[in-house]
Amino acid sequence: MKYENIREEELKLKVAKDYFNEFDNTKILGNIDFCVAIKYEKQNNLFEDNVDNWHNTLLWAEAKKGTQDIYKSLAQLILTIGKAKTFDKILPPNFLGVFDFEKIAFIEWNRIASIFYINDFNWNVTSSDQKTKEFKLVLSKIDEILKDSYFVFNFENDDKDLKEFIKSNFKQGIENSSKIKITKNNFMIIYNKWLKAIKPTISIDWNKANKSGIIEGDFYLADILSLDNKSIKEKLFVLLKNNHYELDRKIDESGLFNLKTASFNDNQKAHNLFWNKYERPPREEYWAYIVERRDLLVPQDIRERKGSFFTPQIWVELSQKYLADTLGENWQDEYYIWDCASGTGNLLNGLTNKYNIWASTLDQQDVDVMRDRIKNGANLLDKHIFQFDFLNDDFSKLPTNLQNIIKDKNERKKLIIYINPPYAEAGTASTVTATGKNKAGVSTNNKSNTSFKDKIGNATNELFALFMARIYDEVPDCQIGQFSKMKFVNGSNFVKFKQFFKAKYLNGFIVPANSFDNVKGDFPIGFTIWDTSKKILSKI
Numbered sequence: 001m002k003y004e005n006i007r008e009e010e011l012k013l014k015v016a017k018d019y020f021n022e023f024d025n026t027k028i029l030g031n032i033d034f035c036v037a038i039k040y041e042k043q044n045n046l047f048e049d050n051v052d053n054w055h056n057t058l059l060w061a062e063a064k065k066g067t068q069d070i071y072k073s074l075a076q077l078i079l080t081i082g083k084a085k086t087f088d089k090i091l092p093p094n095f096l097g098v099f100d101f102e103k104i105a106f107i108e109w110n111r112i113a114s115i116f117y118i119n120d121f122n123w124n125v126t127s128s129d130q131k132t133k134e135f136k137l138v139l140s141k142i143d144e145i146l147k148d149s150y151f152v153f154n155f156e157n158d159d160k161d162l163k164e165f166i167k168s169n170f171k172q173g174i175e176n177s178s179k180i181k182i183t184k185n186n187f188m189i190i191y192n193k194w195l196k197a198i199k200p201t202i203s204i205d206w207n208k209a210n211k212s213g214i215i216e217g218d219f220y221l222a223d224i225l226s227l228d229n230k231s232i233k234e235k236l237f238v239l240l241k242n243n244h245y246e247l248d249r250k251i252d253e254s255g256l257f258n259l260k261t262a263s264f265n266d267n268q269k270a271h272n273l274f275w276n277k278y279e280r281p282p283r284e285e286y287w288a289y290i291v292e293r294r295d296l297l298v299p300q301d302i303r304e305r306k307g308s309f310f311t312p313q314i315w316v317e318l319s320q321k322y323l324a325d326t327l328g329e330n331w332q333d334e335y336y337i338w339d340c341a342s343g344t345g346n347l348l349n350g351l352t353n354k355y356n357i358w359a360s361t362l363d364q365q366d367v368d369v370m371r372d373r374i375k376n377g378a379n380l381l382d383k384h385i386f387q388f389d390f391l392n393d394d395f396s397k398l399p400t401n402l403q404n405i406i407k408d409k410n411e412r413k414k415l416i417i418y419i420n421p422p423y424a425e426a427g428t429a430s431t432v433t434a435t436g437k438n439k440a441g442v443s444t445n446n447k448s449n450t451s452f453k454d455k456i457g458n459a460t461n462e463l464f465a466l467f468m469a470r471i472y473d474e475v476p477d478c479q480i481g482q483f484s485k486m487k488f489v490n491g492s493n494f495v496k497f498k499q500f501f502k503a504k505y506l507n508g509f510i511v512p513a514n515s516f517d518n519v520k521g522d523f524p525i526g527f528t529i530w531d532t533s534k535k536i537l538s539k540i
Contacts, residue, residue: 011063061077066101107151168180236291246260420482468488475532
C-alpha cells in the first residue's frame with residue numbers, strides 16, 4: 001500500500017499534499033475529517049458560521065487508518081454531517097469521500113442527499129458506533145441508493161487516473177461528474193486495469209475458454225463500446241447486455257438462433273465500480289481504431305500461435321509498393337488476392353479492388369471485426385470474408401468463387417497469397433537443453449504438420465513454414481507475398497525445406513522484428529515475393 005503504518009492525521013496530510021495541493025485543504029468543518037475547497041490567493045480567517053466563505057467546498061471526507069469498508073466509512077461520515085446539520089448551514093460539496101491507507105472513494109452528493117431527510121431519525125448517536133440501529137439504517141440506505149455507483153481509486157495502482165479525475169471534477173460550479181475519457185492512447189492501459197478488476201468477476205473458466213478461441217479482450221470490447229451497459233456495435237463477437245454478456249450468436253442446424261451467455265459472480269459490483277471512472281463509449285472517431293487493434297487484446301501465447309500480428313502501416317504500404325514494382329502497376333486489377341491469415345485485415349489496407357480480395361482468419365471474432373470495419377469504410381466485400389483454419393481445413397470449405405480460381409491452372413497463376421502468418425515455433429534452444437518448454441499446440445495440433453513432416457523435416461516446427469509448404473503444395477503456380485522470419489535462408493532446420501520449396505524468389509525487403517509493436521525478440525522479419533510456377537532452388 002502507498003500509505004502504511006502512519007497515524008490518521010499524517011494520512012490526511014499526505015493525501016492533501018499528494019492529490020489536493022492545488023486546493024485549500026486547511027479548512028476545519030466541525031467533526032468532518034477532511035475538507036477540500038477552492039483556493040484563493042488571499043485567505044481570510046474562516047469560521048464554521050461564516051457561510052459566505054464556505055460556498056466553494058468541493059469535498060467532505062472521512063479518513064481511516066488501515067483498510068476499511070467504503071460503505072461503513074461513508075455511513076459514519078453521513079451520521080457526522082447529519083448530527084451537525086452541516087448541510088443546512090452551508091452549501092454542500094460536489095462530493096463526499098472516504099479514504100484509508102489503500103484507496104479513496106468519491107460519492108456525488110446528490111446521490112445520497114435524501115438520506116439526510118429520513119423521517120423520525122435520531123441523529124444524536126455516536127457516528128462511529130456501528131452497532132446502533134441508526135448506523136445500520138444509514139448503511140442499508142447507502143446500499144439501496146448507490147448500488148456501487150461511486151468512484152473508487154487505489155492510491156498505488158490508480159495514481160494517474162485519480163489525479164486526472166480530480167483535475168476534471170474539482171472545479172468551481174461543476175454540477176456533474178466528469179469521467180476519464182477513453183482514447184486510442186489509453187484504451188490498452190485501461191484494458192490492463194480491466195483484466196485485474198473485471199475479468200475475475202465474469203463467470204467463465206478462462207483456461208477452457210481460451211482453448212476454444214474465446215479471449216478476454218472481446219469482453220473488454222463489449223464493455224468499452226457500450227452505452228448504458230449495452231454494447232452499441234452489434235457485429236462484435238461478445239455483446240454486453242445490461243447485467244450479462246452474450247456471445248457465439250449463430251443459427252444452428254435446425255435454423256434456430258442460439259447464443260451463449262456469461263454473467264457476473266459478484267452481481268456486477270466490480271464492473272459498475274470500474275466503469276464509473278470512465279466515459280463510455282469513447283468518441284466515435286476512436287471506434288474503428290480500437291476494434292481494428294483487437295490484436296493487442298489477444299494474450300501473447302495465443303497471438304504467437306494464431307498469428308494475431310498487426311502489421312505496421314509503414315510496412316503494409318512498402319509491401320504493396322514492392323508488389324507493384326514486381327508484378328506491375330496494375331497488379332490489383334490483374335491478380336486475385338487472398339490473405340489466408342488476415343486477423344482483423346489490416347494487411348489489406350490500401351488495396352482498391354475489393355472484388356478481387358478474399359480474407360480468411362482462424363477466429364470468427366476477427367471475421368466479425370472485419371465485417372464491422374466494412375461499415376466504417378474498409379474496402380472489402382462481406383461475402384469475401386470468412387472463417388478458415390488454413391493449417392487444418394479442407395479447401396472445399398472455401399467460397400465457391402475462390403475454389404474455382406484455385407482449381408483453374410490459368411486463374412491460379414493470377415492468385416497472390418498475401419499474408420503475415422504466425423511466427424510461433426514448437427521448440428527453441430532452451431527446449432533442447434531441457435531448460436524450457438515447447439509451445440503447446442504449435443506443431444502438433446494441425447494436420448499440415450503431419451502432412452509435411454516427411455517433406456520439410458524439422459521446418460514443421462515453424463508455423464510460417466507450414467503456410468509456405470501448403471501453399472506451394474496445394475496452390476501450385478500462384479504468387480506468394482508474405483512476411484515471415486528469415487530462418488528459411490540459413491536455418492539448420494530448413495535444409496529439407498529448401499529442397500522441397502523451389503519457388504523463384506522475385507523481390508523483398510527486411511525490417512527489424514521490434515518495429516512490429518506486439519512482436520518480441522531481436523530478429524529480422526522479411527517480406528518476400530515468390531513465383532511458385534517457376535521451379536528453381538530458392539536463393540536470396
